[in-house]
Amino acid sequence: MKIIKVNPSRCTGCRSCEIACSFENLGECNPSRARIHIISDRIRGINLPLVCQQCRDAPCKAACPTGALGEDPETHAVIVHENKCIGCRQCVLACPFGAIDVYQDMGHSFKCNLCHGTPQCVEACEEDALTFVEEVRENRDKNWHIAEILQKIMQAKDADSGPDFSGDTYSEWKKVV
Amino acid sequence: MMHGWAGRILRIDLSKGKITEQETPKDLRALVIGGRGINSKILYDEVSPDLDPLDPRAKLIVGAGPFVGTLVPTACRGTVTHKGPFTFAFCDSNFGGFFTPEMKYAGYDHLVVEGRSEQPVYVWIDDGHVELRKATSLWGLDTLTSFREIEDALGDREVHTMLIGPAGENLVRTACVMVDYWRAAGWAGTGALMGSKNLKAISVRGTRALTVAQPKRFEAACKKARQMMINGPRTPLYKRYGRLSNIESLRHRGGDGVENYRIPDMPEEGFKTFNSENIRQTIYTHREGCFNCPIGCGHSFKVKVNGKHIHASKIEYAPAGDVKALGIYNPEFLATWVYEVNKWGLDTTGTQNVIAFAMECYENGLITDKETGGIDLTFGNEEATLAILHKIVFREGIGDILAEGTNLAATKIGKGAEKYAMTIKGARLHLDPRIGWGLMLSHAVASRGADHLKGTPWIEFWDFAAIKDENLGQKLFGHPKSIDASTPEGKEFTVKWYQESKGIIDSLGFCAGQDSSTSFEYPGHAEMAEMFSALTGHEYSAEDLQLVGERIYNLEQAYNVRCGLRRKDDSIPERFFDKSTPTSKNAKIKTVDRATFEKMKDNYYELRGWDVKTAIPTQKKLKELGLNDVAKDLKELEHE
Structure with a gap:
């Protein structure tokens, strides 16, 4: 299964993902109704994209009294069966990420459906803060990143004194862990 | 149904506490599109040229073009327009970020604020609901604290705000408006205008949709433009160094202009530390983008x-x-300077210009220690720079004079201080204009004074070796020498085209840093016209847009003319005519001959269809552009 992987440290906070999402799914430009949102600490400029995690044991699904939330057999995304949804907001209450909404004029809940396999937010993200990857690959980048740092420490090892924990590489390693 | 535009103009009268709305007029949209265009038209129609810029009846106009807030990449640029507190003529300032998209989501293309509130207030726009709220407790707070306080008061961390700091409150004429903490509409001295209105801030939250006339076509056009930007040749530079990469590009052309332009090049020693790579290595942390960029x-x-x-x-x-x-x-x-000017709400270049002016006056004995209060106001002195900056913000001692902006300060100091004022039409210079004839002409004739953002023909600095087309100048602008920086010939064609092009970009709400003025690989008029047509459903060609650009430029010139500006005001500081002023070895122009310079202007006015003697747009030209009411206004001035 493929997931939207978020790397907040790469996010510039441009909200291209929000506008792309609303255009794809609603045919209009309205980031406030996008299914992805960037939460920004504007003083320090830290940006965090928040999007549905497509939980396996989804609280929204469990909370739904009419069984309106199901799974897309192809993408395995949690999706809304609009004809079954009564717009009661129980899913909104249950979701810990704030990733599902109900609007009066739409009449049903709406959430990320991975755009049926080609998420437009990911397409729009020029910084690779959002990538669409196989679950199994999710952590590989992190593995590689830490491995490269550790390898540098190990290479700097002196025959007698052991690994070098004094230099810049070590402080970089400490920053990560 | 209106597509692209949000559809309404919000009008706020602070004296009466009255809030009204009107539809964004159809004829205005057809005439000048939106953003800077409609702003300039409102200014022309509603703000008398005789009015003092800080008079309560003066208006502050904020505008967003039809692109703003849509899928168009970089479409976030807003414009503030008003009569300039230090130019005393047309003045506007362009800014990015998230404020203008939010304004459109709240339903407004333009805000027009007039009057003066008795108590400090701020405007809160929550979708269609607008109210004036007390800002007494915010008055006097620096910009960073004010942003946070407003967000706390409104209970919403996602509001977008433009506000002034203590500099604006104290009517410092170079005060800016800060937008979303770190962005600024700096150029025009808008902070002083807001301060004079007792208006601390405008906050906005919008959740409405902007609709598109032809979604499929629009999406394809936007994706194409986006891809062009991503693949553009300068994009890697911008990503790595931001706009700081201009330090090198200007230096290679001899445009540094150090120590109030008395020295043309930054010294080698200085460049060793002050280059974009070293700045990045020393202080850089991360990158942030404007809306949809x-x-x-x-x-x-x-x-x-x-x-x-x-x-x-x-x-x-x-x-x-x-x-x-x-x-x-x-x-x-550099980081300290940016932090300080932003915190107090000052325009960086305007403030620098007046400080550099004061430093040269000090070094030449026009200002003494007695007046500076013991501050050793010499070039290169970091402490003195910050000390004088604080004096300007709070108008203490000599700061009270310098807060009036370079030209007024020069008049107050007297003793021939005018010769150290590096300004055009009262507005500050930003680089040494002797790096290219086209750039020099564009600076001299620009509608808001010494300006690199109102039609500087960047094409004369392109790498033509890579383009390999000897007839490019002829093909693009109709003159073989038009793109050659080293000759004054044919410059009127390039400058006119770029002025109009910039008018369109600002009116649509596009970013001037990512369009075809930098390189043909970036989106140009054809792409804009395609996006605009698909968005609004009104078919426009590249030529149609160009005509709108010409209209806007004539409108701004007409306003300036009514403010009393004439041909003689289209000039550059005397220093650059003086043969004893050193020139950079890299600069294309070694000496500026006055006759050559004036000839270049003759050609420009002629091409523009303006009177060569006075620079007043002719009746014929104005009528041709459909500006009949403007023609009527200027008729009596024609026989000067």
Whole structure:
């Protein structure tokens, strides 16, 4: 299964993902109704994209009294069966990420459906803060990143004194862990 | 149904506390599109040229073009327009970020604020609901604290705000408006205007949709433009250095203009530390983008000052140019400078210009220690720079004079101080104009004074070796020498085209840093016309847009003419005509001959269809552009 992987440290906070999402799914430009949102600490400029995690044991699904939330057999995304949804907001209450909404004029809940396999937010993200990857690959980048740092420490090892924990590489390693 | 535009103009009268709305008029949209265009038209129609810029009846106009807030990449640019507090004529300022998209989501294309509130207030726009709220407790707070206080008061961390700091409250004429913490509408001295209205801030939250006439076609056009930007040749540079990469490009052309332009080049020693790579190595932390921008050229920085970490964001070329213009080549001071001017709400270049002016006056004995209060106001002195900056913000001592802006300060100081004022039409210079004839002409004739953003023909600095087309100048602008920086011939064609092109970009709400003025690989008129047609459903060609650009430029010139500006005001500081002023070895122009310069202007006015003697647009030209009411206004001036 493929997931939207978020790397907040790469996010510039441009909200291209929000506008792309609303255009794809609603045919209009309205980031406030996008299914992805960037939460920004504007003083320090830290940006965090928040999007549905497509939980396996989804609280929204469990909370739904009419069984309106199901799974897309192809993408395995949690999706809304609009004809079954009564717009009661129980899913909104249950979701810990704030990733599902109900609007009066739409009449049903709406959430990320991975755009049926080609998420437009990911397409729009020029910084690779959002990538669409196989679950199994999710952590590989992190593995590689830490491995490269550790390898540098190990290479700097002196025959007698052991690994070098004094230099810049070590402080970089400490920053990560 | 209206597509692209949000559809309404919000009018706020602070004297009466009255809030009204009107539809964005159809005829205005057809005439000048939106953004800067409609702003300029409202200014022309509603703000009398006789009015003092800080009079309560003066209006502050905020505008967003039809592109703003839509899928169009970089479509976030807003414009504030008003009569300039230091130019005393047409003045506007363009800014990025998230304020204008939010304004459109709230339902408004333009805000027009007039009058003066008795108590400090701020405007709160929550979708269609608008109210004036007390700002007494915010008055006097620096910009960073004010942003946070307003968000707290409204209970919403996602409101977008433009506000002034103490500089604007104290009517410092170079005060800016800060937008979303780190962005600024700096150019026009808008802070002083808001201060004079007792208006601390405008906050907005919008959740409405902007609709599109032809979604499929629009999406394809936007994706194409986006891809062009991503693949553009300068994009990697902007990503790595932001706009700071201009330090090198200007230096290679001899445009540094150090120490109030008395020295043409930054010294080698200075360049060793003050180059974009070293600045990045020393203080860079991360990158931030404006709304829907695939580039993200806003760089953030961090420095330690007195044991405390200072974070400053969105540092672009202007403050870097300013710091070196003051003779300071320290990357850490750059971040400190940006932090300080932003915190107090000052325009970086305007403030630099007046400080550099004061420094040259001081070094030449026009200002003494007695007047500076013991501050050793010499070039390169970091402490003195910050000390005088604080005096300007709070109008203490000599700061009270300098807060009036370079030209008025020069008049007050007297003793021939005018010769150190590096301004055109009262507005500050930003680079040495002797790097190209086209650039020099565009600076001299620009509608808001010394301006690199109102039609500087950047094409004369392109790398033509790579383009390999000898007839390019002829093909593009109708004159073989039009793109050659080293000759004054044919410059009128390029400058006119670029002025109009910039008018369109600002009116649509596009970013001037990512369009075809930088390189043909970026979106040009054809792409804009396609996006605009698909968005609004009104078919426009590239030529149609160009005509709108010409209309806007004539409108601004007409306003300036009514404010009393004439041909003689279209000039550059005397220093550059003086043969004893040193020239950079890299500059294309070694000496500026006055006759050559005036001839270049003759050609320009002629091509524009303006009277060559006075620079007043002719009746024929105005009528041809459909500006009949403007023609009527200017009729009596024609026989001067």
